[in-house]
Amino acid sequence: MSELTYPKERTLGVITLVLGIIAWLGLIIGTFGVALFILAFGFVLYLFIQSALIAHIKGNGVELSEEQFPDLYAQFVTCCDQLEIKSRPQAYILNGNGGLNAFATKFLGSEYVVLMTDVVDAMEQHDDGVSFYIGHELGHLRMKHLNGGLFRWPVLWLPLLGAAYSRARETTCDRHGLACCKSPEGAARALAALSAGVERWKTLDVVSYVKQANHSTGFWMSFHELTAGYPWLTKRAARVMDVDAKMPKRNILSYFLAAFVPFAGRLGAGFGVLILVYVVGVLAAIALPAYQAYTTKAILTSNIISTQDTRDALASYYENNQVVPESLAAININSELGDGSQMSIDADNMVLSVKTKKGELIFVPAETDEGKIIWSCVNGEDLTPEQLPPSCVSMEME
Known part of the structure; x- marks a missing residue:
């Protein structure tokens, strides 16, 4: 049965699993275990949401059995046997409200396959059309x-990777659907009903429909498939007609654009772009201020180091003469630092001011009981106390 697995799914499955586990470990360690509480909360939320779905299926659907819709149940049993599924899931039919669909789900160890009435009704004149949908969901x-x-969740939203893994899974399940059909054309026609509708699929020219896959080589069609969780239906039909069929190559430039769009599942590229904008916005709101604060502190730290000789010279002059020099030039000190910052002193109290690129940094002298000069560092014009670097704070503690 290994031939039912699309080769790319195996590769992408291993990649996403390994990266996902690494990401979870990083989240758990990086958040000191907080991620575990998020996981627990997510599981509780899942229980409520999934239990509501299962309750809806059991409370409103019709369970297939030998007594209830035996024709559909027989197709279900045959497909389970064809796929060597010994422990059969529970099968239900549910009002589709106009949608051609089927899905598989599970809850606390129990598995379910649900057929929508519209699919069943549309395939009424198809010899084994429903079998394809049953096989596809059993494949999941x-x-x-x-x-x-x-x-895998932490990495499934990644551009290209998450979408590629999703498409590979759908191709694998299409192969399972094909295995439950009597012919490749029957499987392709069942798929084509998703395009042609409940009546027109009967007169659809499958060969012509499959040839439409050649349209997917354009930039925008390539881009939107790369960001989608499903291959184009024309490609899916072509692959069940011939599992070894070579698909048209995508536009190479579309990969560059798709690489910037997070995978948004069935919501498509448009919602993926919104996610990208949101992520960029959050990063800008958090990272940009943090970066600006870092650069400000880095520049001020450099100024503190650069003014050390000046402060030492001022302290030495005062300790030796007991007077404040009239200016920096009076003690042969250049008022301009290497980065262009300007220094000046107050001749009354020897306060040293440094006008930096980020704002004014002020060094205030104080005389100890032993007659030594120590300096404290405070913010001046265009600076806040929060912007002062740790080295400035440590000076105040001396």
Whole structure:
């Protein structure tokens, strides 16, 4: 049964699992275990949401059995046997409200396959059309697609990677659907019903439909497929007609744009762009101020180091003469630092002011009982106390 697995799924499955586990470990260690509480909260939330879905299915759907819709149940049993699934999931039919769909889900160890009435009705005249949908959803369960999502979650939103893994899984499940059909054309026609609708699929020219896959080589079609969780239906139909069919190559430039768009699942590239804008906005709101604060403190730290000789010279002059020099020039000190900052002193109290690129830094002298001069560092014009570097604070503690 290994031939039912699309080769790329194996590779992408390993990559996403390894990266996901590394990401979780980083989150847990980096947040000192806070991520574990988030996981616990997420699990509780999952229980409530998933329990509501299962309750809706059981309370409003019709369970397939030998007594209830035996024709559909027979197709379900046959497909389970074809796929060598010994422990059969529970199968239900549910009002689709106009949607051609089916899905698989699980809850606390129990597995479910749900067929929408619209799919069943549309495939009424298709010899084994429903079988394709049953096989596709059984593929999700057989391949454990619903089990590893939590471990992979941190990396599934990554551009290109998350979407590629999702598309690979869908291709694998299409192969499972094909295995439950009597012919490749039957599988392709069942897929094409998602395009042509509940009636027109019957007269659809499958060969012509498959050829439409050649349209996917354009930039925008390539881009939107690269950011989507499903391959184009024309490609899916082509692959069930011939599992070894070579697909048209995508526009190479589309990869560069898609590499910047997070994977947003079924919501598509538009929502992915919104996510990107949101992430960039958050980073700008957090990282930019943090970077600016870092650069400010780095520049001020450099100024503190650069003025050390000046402060030593002023202290020595005062200790020896007991007077404040009239200016820096009076003690042969250049008032300009290497980065262009300007120094000046107050002749009355020997306060040294340094006008830096980020604001004014002020050094205030004080005389100890032993007659020694020590300096404290405070903020001046255009600076706040929070912007002062640690070296400035340590000076005040001396």
